[in-house]
Amino acid sequence: MKTQSILGSAALGVGLGTLLLPAAALADTTVSPATTPVGGTVVLTSTCNPKSGDALFHVTGPDRDQNVRSTTAAAGGGLSAELFTAGFTLGTYTVTATCGDGTSSGSATFTVTPIGGAPAGTGTDADNHGLLAAGGTLIGAATTGALLLVRRRRHAATHA
Amino acid sequence: MPTGDRVPRTAVALIALAGVAGGGLLTLGATRTHPPPPRAAPGTNTDPAEGSGTAPGTPLPHATPAQITIPAIHVHADLVPVGASATGELEVPPPDRPTVAGWYRLGVSPGEAGNAVIVGHVDSRETGPAVFYALSRLQPGDRIHVTRSDARTATFTVDGIGSYPKTRFPTDLVYGAGTAPRLRLITCGGRFDEHTRSYLDNVVVFATLLP
Numbered sequence: 001m002k003t004q005s006i007l008g009s010a011a012l013g014v015g016l017g018t019l020l021l022p023a024a025a026l027a028d029t030t031v032s033p034a035t036t037p038v039g040g041t042v043v044l045t046s047t048c049n050p051k052s053g054d055a056l057f058h059v060t061g062p063d064r065d066q067n068v069r070s071t072t073a074a075a076g077g078g079l080s081a082e083l084f085t086a087g088f089t090l091g092t093y094t095v096t097a098t099c100g101d102g103t104s105s106g107s108a109t110f111t112v113t114p115i116g117g118a119p120a121g122t123g124t125d126a127d128n129h130g131l132l133a134a135g136g137t138l139i140g141a142a143t144t145g146a147l148l149l150v151r152r153r154r155h156a157a158t159h160a
Numbered sequence: 161m162p163t164g165d166r167v168p169r170t171a172v173a174l175i176a177l178a179g180v181a182g183g184g185l186l187t188l189g190a191t192r193t194h195p196p197p198p199r200a201a202p203g204t205n206t207d208p209a210e211g212s213g214t215a216p217g218t219p220l221p222h223a224t225p226a227q228i229t230i231p232a233i234h235v236h237a238d239l240v241p242v243g244a245s246a247t248g249e250l251e252v253p254p255p256d257r258p259t260v261a262g263w264y265r266l267g268v269s270p271g272e273a274g275n276a277v278i279v280g281h282v283d284s285r286e287t288g289p290a291v292f293y294a295l296s297r298l299q300p301g302d303r304i305h306v307t308r309s310d311a312r313t314a315t316f317t318v319d320g321i322g323s324y325p326k327t328r329f330p331t332d333l334v335y336g337a338g339t340a341p342r343l344r345l346i347t348c349g350g351r352f353d354e355h356t357r358s359y360l361d362n363v364v365v366f367a368t369l370l371p
Binding site for chain 1: 168171172174175176178179181182183184185187197243244247248249250252255264266267279280281282283284285288289290292324326327329331332334335336337346347348349352354357358359361362
């Protein structure tokens with residue numbers, strides 16, 4: 001009976017260990033959203049156990065090498081911190097997390113992008129303004145010339 | 161007297177020529193209009209490649225792109241690197257060079273793993289239709305070729321095309337950091353706002369590197 005109980009406990013322990021092992025192996029870091037326009041905020045989340053202390057997120061990228069300490073317990077478990085990207089150079093950044101007990105919690109990347117769309121068109125009617133201006137100038141010159149000619153002929157006729 | 165006659169005749173001829181030319185330019189200016197660029201259908205919030213079933217090609221190493229060719233709309237243009245303005249807006253090629261397109265140099269190069277971005281003007285005040293004027297006419301399956309500084313040509317197939325309000329630009333879809341080598345082409349489209357002299361939408365072409 002006692003042997004059966006020990007075997008049962010051992011089996012239960014192995015079973016629980018098998019179930020828990022993937023969870024431990026899944027300790028990971030995520031960044032949401034994975035892309036943000038410069039100036040936006042991303043949330044860094046690690047699956048570190050909050051009981052082991054704050055997680056430390058190490059952010060590296062084009063112009064940055066900084067640590068961000070977790071500030072809140074993530075809704076789905078783990079720890080998280082917000083990162084404000086104002087002043088960030090555009091590009092891709094890597095986040096690695098270290099749990100409070102010193103274990104690594106993996107890494108993730110996020111991309112800081114331009115804001116909004118692209119001003120890639122200005123309309124086309126202004127070229128007609130140039131044509132109208134050139135045409136008007138020529139008409140004006142022709143009119144002025146014609147008037148001068150008429151005056152000259154009148155002047156010549158008067159003195160003839 | 162012959163000289164006196166000749167000068168007025170020459171003057172009359174010049175005046176008449178100026179008048180005719182001026183009238184012609186006025187008529188041309190008053191009647192010539194470029195048709196508005198073709199419009200694309202509203203875009204969705206999902207990557208068209210997800211439903212295409214196209215297996216992307218193997219990513220290439222980084223190399224500066226030099227030229228883009230799109231046979232379906234007769235585009236063959238040089239590429240210049242662009243970044244972002246001080247306000248964080250995507251730069252576009254200089255307005256006095258509407259026939260070139262710009263490669264977003266802070267992202268990946270065409271053919272690399274991830275989304276490469278190329279932007280081009282749809283039109284220009286000075287010269288009318290520009291390099292990406294007909295971008296909206298592209299259809300899924302059309303080919304886009306990008307020649308690179310390593311002498312390789314990355315060939316992409318169009319997965320889809322969509323028009324997005326600039327106020328709701330699909331940042332994730334355009335710049336998203338996936339692992340498949342994809343290409344995004346951007347230009348302006350939609351309704352033109354005469355007051356701000358700008359288009360209200362951006363047209364985005366989604367493409368995937370062919371094996």
